[in-house]
Amino acid sequence: MPSDTKDRILDSAEILFAQNGFSATSLRAITDHADVNLASVNYHFQSKDALVQAVLMRRLNPVNQRRLEMLNAILQRFPASPPPVEEILEAFYRPVVEEVMKSQREGRPIMPLIGRIFIEPGELVASQVRSLMSQVVTAFVDAFHLALPQVPPAVLFWRLQFAVGMMSHTFAAAPLIEGLSRGRIRINDTEEVLRQLIAFAAGGLRGAMP
Amino acid sequence: MPSDTKDRILDSAEILFAQNGFSATSLRAITDHADVNLASVNYHFQSKDALVQAVLMRRLNPVNQRRLEMLNAILQRFPASPPPVEEILEAFYRPVVEEVMKSQREGRPIMPLIGRIFIEPGELVASQVRSLMSQVVTAFVDAFHLALPQVPPAVLFWRLQFAVGMMSHTFAAAPLIEGLSRGRIRINDTEEVLRQLIAFAAGGLRGAMP
DNA sequence: GCATTCTTAAAACGGACGTTTGACTGAATG
DNA sequence: CATTCAGTCAAACGTCCGTTTTAAGAATGC
Numbered sequence: 001m002p003s004d005t006k007d008r009i010l011d012s013a014e015i016l017f018a019q020n021g022f023s024a025t026s027l028r029a030i031t032d033h034a035d036v037n038l039a040s041v042n043y044h045f046q047s048k049d050a051l052v053q054a055v056l057m058r059r060l061n062p063v064n065q066r067r068l069e070m071l072n073a074i075l076q077r078f079p080a081s082p083p084p085v086e087e088i089l090e091a092f093y094r095p096v097v098e099e100v101m102k103s104q105r106e107g108r109p110i111m112p113l114i115g116r117i118f119i120e121p122g123e124l125v126a127s128q129v130r131s132l133m134s135q136v137v138t139a140f141v142d143a144f145h146l147a148l149p150q151v152p153p154a155v156l157f158w159r160l161q162f163a164v165g166m167m168s169h170t171f172a173a174a175p176l177i178e179g180l181s182r183g184r185i186r187i188n189d190t191e192e193v194l195r196q197l198i199a200f201a202a203g204g205l206r207g208a209m210p
Numbered sequence: 211m212p213s214d215t216k217d218r219i220l221d222s223a224e225i226l227f228a229q230n231g232f233s234a235t236s237l238r239a240i241t242d243h244a245d246v247n248l249a250s251v252n253y254h255f256q257s258k259d260a261l262v263q264a265v266l267m268r269r270l271n272p273v274n275q276r277r278l279e280m281l282n283a284i285l286q287r288f289p290a291s292p293p294p295v296e297e298i299l300e301a302f303y304r305p306v307v308e309e310v311m312k313s314q315r316e317g318r319p320i321m322p323l324i325g326r327i328f329i330e331p332g333e334l335v336a337s338q339v340r341s342l343m344s345q346v347v348t349a350f351v352d353a354f355h356l357a358l359p360q361v362p363p364a365v366l367f368w369r370l371q372f373a374v375g376m377m378s379h380t381f382a383a384a385p386l387i388e389g390l391s392r393g394r395i396r397i398n399d400t401e402e403v404l405r406q407l408i409a410f411a412a413g414g415l416r417g418a419m420p
Numbered sequence: 421g422c423a424t425t426c427t428t429a430a431a432a433c434g435g436a437c438g439t440t441t442g443a444c445t446g447a448a449t450g
Numbered sequence: 451c452a453t454t455c456a457g458t459c460a461a462a463c464g465t466c467c468g469t470t471t472t473a474a475g476a477a478t479g480c
Contacts, residue, residue: 005457021331023234026437037459042439044457116329119382121231121322126386137390154394158406161387165379166372172329176336177371180347184364195420196368207413210405215427236467247429252469254427 006044008034018113066095089198101190115172163201216254218244228323276305311400325382373411
C-alpha cells in the first residue's frame with residue numbers, strides 16, 4: 001500500500017470507478033476508501049474530471065506503448081512477407097489481458113474499467129480515449145493490411161473494431177457472462193482468454209468478404 | 211384512454227439514458243424533456259430504479275422475442291441437416307440492428323443504450339439483463355451446436371459472447387469509432403452493418419479451435 | 421348529481437454532491 | 451530565528467439529487 005496521497009487516491013479511484021462507474025462514484029467514497037482528506041482530491045488534481053483522466057491515462061499509456069513495441073518486433077521479423085494474423089492479434093490483446101489479470105491477482109479488479117472506457121458517455125472520456133487510441137488503431141490497421149492484402153482497408157477497420165469489442169465486452173460483462181454460462185467458462189486465465197480471443201478474431205479477420 | 215404521461219416519461223428517459231447513462235441522468239432532466247411534472251415519475255413508476263427496468267424491458271422484450279421467432283423458423287427449415295451459421299447469426303443480429311436503426315431514423319438515438327446495457331455497473335441492471343438474456347443465450351448456443359457439431363459447447367459459448375461484444379461495442383462506441391475511422395466507415399446502414407457483423411462472426415465461429 | 425378513484429401540480433424534504441475556504445502543520449530555506 | 455511553502459485538515463458553500471407531501475383537478479361509477 002503506497003503512502004503517497006496522490007497515488008492512494010489514484011488506486012482507490014480506479015477500484016471504485018471499476019466497480020460503480022465514473023459518475024456513480026463520489027469523491028467522498030474515494031477519499032474514505034483511500035483514507036485521505038476529501039479536499040486532497042481537488043488539491044492534487046483540479047477536479048473530478050481531471051482525476052478520471054489521470055486514472056485512465058495511468059493504465060492506458062503503458063498498455064498502448066507495449067502494444068506498439070510488440071507490433072514493431074513482429075514487423076521487423078517479417079520485413080518482406082505478410083506477418084501472421086495471429087501474432088498481430090497477440091500484440092493487440094496480450095498487453096491488455098496481462099495488465100487486467102495482473103491487477104485482478106493483486107486484489108485490484110479493474111476488469112470492468114478497461115471494458116467500459118470505450119463506452120463511457122460524455123465527451124471528456126471520449127476525447128481522451130480517442131487521442132490515446134488513434135495511433136494504435138492506425139498502426140494495427142496498417143499491419144493487418146500487410147497480413148491480409150486482399151481485404152480492403154475499410155473492412156479491416158470494421159474488423160479491428162469488432163476485435164476491440166470482443167475484448168471490451170468480455171471484460172466489462174465478465175460477471176454477467178460467467179453467470180450466463182452456468183459454469184461452462186471462467187474469465188480468469190490469461191492464456192485461455194488470449195487463445196479464445198485470438199482464435200475467434202483470426203477467423204473473423206480472414207472471413208469471407210461481405 | 212390511458213394517459214400518455216407514462217409513455218412520454220419512458221420515451222424521454224430512453225433518450226437521456228442513451229445520451230448520458232443511467233446514473234448521470236436525473237429525474238428532473240427527464241421530466242423537463244418530457245414536459246411533465248417531476249412527481250409523476252414516482253407516481254407511475256415507484257422509483258428511478260423501476261423506471262430504468264421499465265425502459266430496458268420495453269426495448270429488449272420485443273427484440274428477444276423476434277430473435278427466437280427467426281431462429282425457430284430457421285431450425286424448422288433444416289430439420290435434419292446443420293443449419294447455416296450465417297442464417298443463425300442473422301437471426302441473432304437483425305432484430306437488434308433493425309430496432310436501433312429504426313429508432314435512429316425516428317430521432318430517438320438509442321444506439322448507445324443498447325450497447326451499454328451489458329456493461330452498466332450495478333446489480334439492478336445486471337440481474338435484469340441476465341433474466342432477459344438467458345433464454346436467448348441457451349437457444350443460440352444450441353443452434354450453433356447443430357451448425358458446428360465439431361466445436362465444443364464451451365467454446366461456442368465463448369464465441370457467442372464475442373458475437374455479442376462485437377455488436378455491443380459497435381453501437382455503444384459508434385461516435386468514437388466513426389471518428390477514429392476518419393470517414394472510412396459509417397454506422398447508419400442496417401444492411402451494411404449486418405453484412406460486416408455476420409461476415410466477421412461467421413469466420414470467428416468457424417475459426418480453428420484454440 | 422354526488423362520491424370515489426385516478427391523475428397532475430407545486431412545493432418542500434433531508435441528504436449527498438463537487439468544490440472552496442481558511443487555519444494549521446512540519447520541514448526546508450536564507 | 452524568521453519565513454516560506456507544499457501539504458493536510460475540518461468545516462462550510464451552494465447546488466442538485468430522489469422522494470414525499472399536500473392539495474387541486476379530471477375521470478369514472480352509481
